[in-house]
Amino acid sequence: xxxxxxxxxxxxxxxxxxxxxxxxxxxxxxxxxxxxxxxxxxxxxxxxxxxxxxxxxxxxxxxxxxxxxxxxxxxxxxxxxxxxxxxxxxxxxxxxxxxxxxxxxxxxxxxxxxxxxxxxxxxxxxxxxxxxxxxxxxxxxxxxxxxxxxxxxxxxxxxxxxxxxxxxxxxxxxxxxxxxxxxxxxxxxxxxxxxxxxxxxxxxxxxxxxxxxxxxxxxxxxxxxxxxxxxxxxxxxxxxxxxxxxxxxxxxxxxxxxxxxxxxxxxxxxxxxxxxxxxxxxxxxxxxxxxxxxxxxxxxxxxxxxxxxxxxxxxxxxxxxxxxxxxxxxxxxxxxxxxxxxxxxxxxxxxxxxxxxxxxxxxxxxxxxxxxxxxxxxxx
Numbered sequence: 415x416x417x418x419x420x421x422x423x424x425x426x427x428x429x430x431x432x433x434x435x436x437x438x439x440x441x442x443x444x445x446x447x448x449x450x451x452x453x454x455x456x457x458x459x460x461x462x463x464x465x466x467x468x469x470x471x472x473x474x475x476x477x478x479x480x481x482x483x484x485x486x487x488x489x490x491x492x493x494x495x496x497x498x499x500x501x502x503x504x505x506x507x508x509x510x511x512x513x514x515x516x517x518x519x520x521x522x523x524x525x526x527x528x529x530x531x532x533x534x535x536x537x538x539x540x541x542x543x544x545x546x547x548x549x550x551x552x553x554x555x556x557x558x559x560x561x562x563x564x565x566x567x568x569x570x571x572x573x574x575x576x577x578x579x580x581x582x583x584x585x586x587x588x589x590x591x592x593x594x595x596x597x598x599x600x601x602x603x604x605x606x607x608x609x610x611x612x613x614x615x616x617x618x619x620x621x622x623x624x625x626x627x628x629x630x631x632x633x634x635x636x637x638x639x640x641x642x643x644x645x646x647x648x649x650x651x652x653x654x655x656x657x658x659x660x661x662x663x664x665x666x667x668x669x670x671x672x673x674x675x676x677x678x679x680x681x682x683x684x685x686x687x688x689x690x691x692x693x694x695x696x697x698x699x700x701x702x703x704x705x706x707x708x709x710x711x712x713x714x715x716x717x718x719x720x721x722x723x724x725x726x727x728x729x730x731x732x733x734x735x736x737x738x739x740x741x742x743x744x745x746x747x748x749x750x751x752x753x754x755x756x757x758x759x760x761x762x763x764x765x766x767x768x769x770x771x772x773x774x775x776x777x778x779x780x781x782x783x784x785x786x787x788x789x790x791x792x793x794x
Contacts, residue, residue: 419628428694428735444722445611452527453645458466462527467753470709474645474650474736475648475649475650478726478728479496479639479704480498480704480705481704481705481707481712482494482496482702482707482719482724482726483496483497483498483631483704483705484496484497484498484502484503484505484507484633484704484705484706484707484708484709485707485708485716485719485724486497486505486708487719487724488719488720494724494726495726496535496726497510497516497631497704498510498708500515501513501515502515502516502630502631503631503633503704505707505708506706507632507633507635507704507706507709509628509630509684512630514630515540516630516631516676516677516678516702517529517536517539517629517630517677517681518538518539518546518630518677518678518681518702519536519538519539519677519681520536520537520539520544520681521533521535521536521537521557521678521780521781521783522535522536522537522780523598523773523775523779523780524775524781526774527578527653527657527694527773527774527783528657528777529656529657529661530660530661530662530663530665530673531657531660531678532663533535533665536677538629539629539680540629541626541627541628543627544700545626546627546628546629546680546699547627547680547681547683547684547698547699548617548618548626548698548699549617549618549624549627549632549646549697549698549699549700549703550616550617550618550620550628550646550698550700551602551616551645551646552645552646552647552697552700554602554644554646555598555601555602555644556602556604556644557598557601557602557603557604557635558598558599558600558601560601565756575590576589598641598644599642600644600660601643601644602618602620602638602643602644604616604618604619604620609720613618618639618645618646618700619638620636620638620639620643620695621634621636621703622635622636627699627702628700629680632702632703632704632708633647633702633703633704633712634703634704634705634711635705635706635709635711640711641705641711643711645697645700645703646697646698646699646700647697647700648683648697648701649682649683649686649701650734650735650736651734651735651773652733652734652735652738652771653686653783653790654659654683654686654733656690656734657678657686657700657773657781658676658678658679658681658682658683658721659674659675659676659678660674660675660676660677660678661673661675662675672674679701679702680698680699680701680702681781682781683697683698683699683701684698684699685702685780685781685782686781686782686783686786702751704736707719723786729747730742731743732748737749738747744762750792760791761789762790769787769788769789770785770787770789770790770791771783771786771788771789771790772784772785772787773786
């Protein structure tokens with residue numbers, strides 16, 4: 415009964431998109447190799463190398479290609495596996511000669527949740543008859559906050575949240591009130607959509623080509639959008655993330671021993687929590703977005719990659735959200751319910767309660783989960 419998901423947020427962190435090809439990450443924080451924070455204590459620790467501190471930065475809801483998809487190693491003889499090296503995109507972010515390797519698909523209705531979609535049920539997205547879900551705004555602040563911290567003015571698209579709830583989300587307790595406005599630079603300035611649909615289905619017109627993007631990766635770079643801007647969030651939950659990767663033994667090859675095709679990212683975002691009239695919590699095509707480090711986006715990350723070590727084949731411990739990965743990182747184990755004696759038990763009230771997810775689709779829907787909850791009953 416492992417905790418696999420986090421409570422969906424009603425507003426989204428800055429630039430919280432992810433690209434298409436790796437598992438999703440967790441919220442960043444730092445840790446040291448010893449207890450305490452005293453610099454004197456750090457200096458006295460004897461280490462086998464000159465390294466005294468280990469600082470870990472974990473980007474939430476991001477993948478390697480989201481940041482480093484268009485990055486070229488600085489060192490002589492160094493290589494990298496990303497969407498640029500594979501020819502999926504060109505250095506300027508346009509589709510490359512092997513763009514089809516990142517082709518995305520939709521899936522016909524299925525009777526139960528699936529880890530690998532039947533190939534016969536998949537239809538490729540295209541730009542005419544089956545358009546890939548496009549990037550939308552999905553609850554970021556529409557306007558920059560004023561110097562007095564009037565955060566509610568920036569979030570008219572989140573009517574379910576009160577001013578008291580919005581203020582701490584938009585505010586940062588470690589900076590002075592006069593500087594609070596800096597936390598919402600990069601607001602969308604998109605005023606269409608409005609509270610009538612919570613703003614979450616508003617096309618993100620800042621993205622060049624939004625509304626007719628081809629079914630694959632696209633750059634978050636244009637005259638109206640850059641790496642400092644808020645964008646719609648993408649999923650960070652187990653059942654959704656697993657389904658997006660579309661893994662099946664039937665697809666195993668020598669070149670792809672995992673059998674994962676990574677071709678259902680926008681489809682899952684577009685369908686899993688859809689009601690009859692609206693998309694509840696997340697973005698749609700945002701999962702395919704990437705920054706261009708070679709065109710001076712994510713400049714700090716590029717500087718770090720140039721100077722230090724960059725791993726292009728790292729996989730997180732837990733396929734799921736922030737909290738579960740924090741626990742795995744700190745303890746090497748997953749969250750589970752127990753009887754107080756170390757024995758695993760179903761979530762409180764049994765598997766039929768809202769504590770346990772049931773990702774099987776509601777009858778007559780495409781991928782709308784029966785129960786979208788925070789825990790999984792592993793016995794099922």
